[in-house]
Amino acid sequence: MPLLFTIENLKQRIALYEDMKAYKELYHLLYDGLHRFSFSIVKSKEVAEEIVSDVFIKIWQIRHRLPEIENLRVYLYTITKNFSLNYIHRNYKHPSVSIDEMDIEPVIELGTPEELCISAEMINRIRQAIMQLPPQCRVIFQLVREDGMKYKEVAEILNISVFTVRNQLAIAVRKLGEALPFYVQSNTQLMNRFSAS
């Protein structure tokens, strides 16, 4: 996979040569995803930005140990999760902090009706359905859809089983699908559209 390959390459350059260019590139590459992930937990753009910054400071601190980290992207998301939960814990005095008990603000970009060839009404329905998903389910949906994570990676980040990820995502997709209208169309047309994409 090109993205993982790129990250692996940057990781080596940072660890071996303290290459600031690689460090900057890694930041650019992963900032959006990490910021989105943190934002969905802390619900503040400013705090999320600081958390991502802390995560990258951490990376710089442990740069000599980076080669020992197998999947740096997963590692970064995991620390982002931990830092974000720490923030919640400290600022809201949450007795127990875990993602499935929290209110998660998912950041899902659905695009415009023109891009999707579906009406604004449909987009709205999908959005509503996402908001009604259980918190953990929303996070899983976000990580898979927005960040293109593999189930195994999501499982590692959230410290749950791959099986749970798989089930939760099926539930999310089902809820979203059921929010959409139910029409009958001809088979061939449907199949073409689905397989073409």
Added chain:
Amino acid sequence: MNEDRFWLLVSLKLSGEAQPEEIAELEMLLQQHPEMGLRVNMLNAAWQAPGKTLANNKDVSFNKHMQRLSNHFSEPVLQYENPEAEEYEEEKAKVKPITRSKLFWASGIAASILLVWFVAFYVPGKNAVTETVAQNTVSTKRGSKSKIQLPDGTQVWLNADSKITYNEKFQGALREVQLTGEAFFDVVRDETRPFVIHTNAIDVKVLGTSFNVRSYEDEKNTETSLIHGSVEVTLRSDPAQKKYELKPGQKLIVQNNGLPVLSKEQVAGKPGFKHPMPAVGRINYEKKDSSIIETLWVKNKLAFDGEAFEDVALKIERWFDVKVNITDEKLKKTPFTAVFDDESLQVVMEALQLTGKFKYNINKKEVTIGR
């Protein structure tokens, strides 16, 4: 139809986790249940739509981050980190013992790296066209060092309390950097684009070589020590721009204060000669392993070579980020020769005391020295 199974298959297909047999199963189900088709298509369209990238200037946020990274080292606690609760990391990145010297560099580089990695814009005055050139500045605090690579591949080791500035693009006929403090350069050879280092007192022009430049504003001299290759030095205050060419193993010493130096040229006598005078000397080799004293700092060794205690004190101040007060005037002029390999302030003072016969007292960041 088993709806759970159906939606599971759809979700697997959307997330790219579906096996070929699961895709086949889904297609079969869709043929049997055409009524599900529209929903699946809509979901698929919504899933595939490219997410909008947030309107966030990542360069700005990265610069902000670098600022935080530098501030972080004066107070090294991550705001959002919970040190006790980070078992995950420890378990993931099984901690290797880090050697002291590595740690020194790590903390040093950390403390300093792009301490100020900021982007300044300057507009050439004479040019009506507002051409902005982004300048990169890397600086180190006292007690820390840094190593950077310039865009042309040239490696620069930056000693404590030093600053180097260069054009971000690093293009043009010359490769130019501004230096205050001390740096060791290993310049990548490019005969078409000479490398020029500007300091307060001198300009050093090279094609490709390695050498050390020491130019602290609070020190008396600016020194250029050549390891190999050749360099050409011009004095900034010299209207004739006479070029001094150094050979490997030579060191050029120029006084910063404009007063004459004790060199032969000076003895020849030029009354009223105000600009700094250069003296050419040999660079100094450590007897034990013939390494070059001028560049030992790169290897994390603190070295003095017959230097007056007041100069030694300046080096110690930078090296350990402390303030050194010498109360005895005679002591200030006492020369010291020593090499310390990554030792603590305590050890350094202890050793100097043995030969210098003085008393010292370390109080936090202040060292007081007297008889």
